[in-house]
Amino acid sequence: MSGLNEMYDLNGKVAIITGGASGMGRAASLLFAQAGANVVVADLNDADGEHVAKLASECGNESVFQRADVSAEPDIEALIARATDTFGRLDIMFNNAGIGGAIGPLEDVSVEDWDRTQAVCLRGVFLGMKHAAGPMRAVGGGSIISTSSTGGLEGSTGLFSYCAAKAAVAHLTRCAALEFAGDRIRVNCIAPGGISTPILFGIGGSNKEQVEAGLERFQPYPRVGQPEDIANAALFLASDAAEFITGHTLVVDGGATAGPKIAVPKPGRKRRSRFAGPSFERSPS
Numbered sequence: 001m002s003g004l005n006e007m008y009d010l011n012g013k014v015a016i017i018t019g020g021a022s023g024m025g026r027a028a029s030l031l032f033a034q035a036g037a038n039v040v041v042a043d044l045n046d047a048d049g050e051h052v053a054k055l056a057s058e059c060g061n062e063s064v065f066q067r068a069d070v071s072a073e074p075d076i077e078a079l080i081a082r083a084t085d086t087f088g089r090l091d092i093m094f095n096n097a098g099i100g101g102a103i104g105p106l107e108d109v110s111v112e113d114w115d116r117t118q119a120v121c122l123r124g125v126f127l128g129m130k131h132a133a134g135p136m137r138a139v140g141g142g143s144i145i146s147t148s149s150t151g152g153l154e155g156s157t158g159l160f161s162y163c164a165a166k167a168a169v170a171h172l173t174r175c176a177a178l179e180f181a182g183d184r185i186r187v188n189c190i191a192p193g194g195i196s197t198p199i200l201f202g203i204g205g206s207n208k209e210q211v212e213a214g215l216e217r218f219q220p221y222p223r224v225g226q227p228e229d230i231a232n233a234a235l236f237l238a239s240d241a242a243e244f245i246t247g248h249t250l251v252v253d254g255g256a257t258a259g260p261k262i263a264v265p266k267p268g269r270k271r272r273s274r275f276a277g278p279s280f281e282r283s284p285s
């Protein structure tokens, strides 16, 4: 067992973070860099991706940007090669890139939009797992983390392809965890609830303030979820502190899937304890 600080130390480790230009991926790129990793920031957004890689490099070790479409196998192969060619190894693969994709009533979803959503949110994760495993095996293990969603755990409407893909990410995580356990490659995913990131801004014309006001009403814990909440969970799963955890879906949602917000007692309100015995003993009111 290592000491507390060493447990979260990523010095000497190399991490790829897809969707690293924005939101959770950006926060994770900066946090992993602060923890000592060399980060390969991967995204379709060149300008913001380059900027995040520059900020990550300012944390200490060199980080780089690699343009990659996670749905394209040659791009993922080139991404993995960029990490191993530049930094000599791969220890952490964070399959995080995502889009909302097809939005609207189920009967209106086109096959093309369904497939485009699946290609990014599910095929992208599969490809990340497929091509990260080899280099991780070569260095005696690693950590694969993917971003699922509470939308993949609970039913909802309007995001059918997205929710189906995110449910599949959680199950693929369990299957891949079995496949790679013998190689000491841990495979986990994070299921965020509503988090204030650009993926939610602009949908239905809502700006950041309006999105955050909506999220505030949504989950029991009394503040809006931020990308750093997901980055913290990802660092835990990437680190030695999570060495015995694999096949797990870590829900990070401020209690949204624990139960309805209406069940949360109002802080400071006085309540009294009672006991409800057999109903026949109670007089009807």
Ligand SMILES: NC(=O)c1ccc[n+]([C@@H]2O[C@H](COP(=O)([O-])OP(=O)(O)OC[C@H]3O[C@@H](n4cnc5c(N)ncnc54)[C@H](O)[C@@H]3O)[C@@H](O)[C@H]2O)c1
Binding pocket: 018, 019, 020, 021, 022, 023, 024, 025, 042, 043, 044, 045, 068, 069, 070, 071, 096, 097, 098, 099, 100, 120, 147, 148, 149, 150, 151, 191, 192, 193, 194, 195, 196, 197, 198, 199, 200, 227
């Ligand atoms: N924000 C939320 O409420 C929420 C909740 C649950 C799950 N998620 C998931 O979290 C992950 C991160 O999203 P975010 O909220 O930080 O949103 P975001 O839009 O800020 O970041 C997503 C990033 O992925 C990139 N991307 C999209 N398609 C890509 C592709 N084909 N190849 C490479 N990069 C691509 C985007 O350019 C962007 O930089 C996504 O998988 C998303 O589905 C978000």
